[in-house]
Amino acid sequence: MFDGLLNTDMIFQYIVFAAIVVLPFFVILRRSGLNPVWAAVLFVPYTGLFIVMGILAFKRWPVEPPPKKRKKKNG
Numbered sequence: 443m444f445d446g447l448l449n450t451d452m453i454f455q456y457i458v459f460a461a462i463v464v465l466p467f468f469v470i471l472r473r474s475g476l477n478p479v480w481a482a483v484l485f486v487p488y489t490g491l492f493i494v495m496g497i498l499a500f501k502r503w504p505v506e507p508p509p510k511k512r513k514k515k516n517g
Contacts, residue, residue, distance in 0.1 A: 467494060475504050 468481040471494075480497060484490040
């Protein structure tokens with residue numbers, strides 16, 4: 443029943459999935475002020491992406507301070 447579950451092709455697919463999807467979400471979650479471990483929810487089939495996107499969509503994001511104005515040099 444689970445003979446092909448841990449073959450090398452499946453492990454390679456998990457690594458590719460992690461590199462393409464999970465790692466960018468890890469960085470996005472960290473920058474938004476959430477615990478980056480929420481990226482592990484992406485491994486839940488069919489609903490994981492919707493859960494993480496919902497968390498990001500309805501969370502209050504931190505506001506960055508405006509950039510400092512440069513002083514113009516005279517002359």
